[in-house]
Amino acid sequence: MQCIPSLLSISRREALLGLAVGLCGQARAAADETIAFDGLYESFGVLGFQFSDRVTALRGQSVRMLGYMAPPLKPESRFFVLTREPLAICPFCQSDADWPVDIVVVFMKAETPMVSAGRKVAVTGRLEIGSATDAETGFVSQIRIVDAGFTLA
Incomplete structure (x- = not known):
């Protein structure tokens, strides 16, 4: 009482x-729901890959992911490829069949200057999964972080 x-x-x-x-x-x-490259897919095999249960559950939600910017096609862009390790060449010009499992496409809220490929970044944005072709570039992606921003990690 x-x-x-x-x-x-x-x-x-x-x-x-x-x-x-x-x-x-x-x-x-x-x-702050962080996802890692190791947790993106459940399995790989003859029939391709399957998204992990955790990534499927996070579809459409705000996530955070750490990685490296792949070398961009131009110095300022609205998108970049996030990779597990620093790369010297762009891994993005692949088909669905050749899609590397350790990259994620990041679509920024606005055109943004890119950082050195050797600098680690923390990306935050909304998670999208499933095969999609960007209308503007023609690039294919399986996992995307959209409406994103980043900071140096």
Whole structure:
């Protein structure tokens, strides 16, 4: 019974502030859902590959991923390829059949200057999975992070 009066004595402002802090914490936790190259696919075989259950469950959600920018086609672009290891050449001009399992296409919110291929970056954006061909470039991708931003890691 003593708990009820103390709850009633909380001001409306304090209650709203507590709610806002809680919601911000939940949003931050969702945005920080980190995926790794090792966890993208379940299996590989004659029939191709299958996305992992975790990646499938995260489809459409905000994720974070660490990797390296593959060398871009031009110094400023709206997209880049995120790789597990630094690369000297672009791995992106592949077909579905030859799709490397250790790359993810990143579509930025806006045209962005690229960083050195040897610098590790942390990418945050919305996860999309499934074969898709970019209308502008004709490039094929299996896994994409869209509406993305990045920072040096």
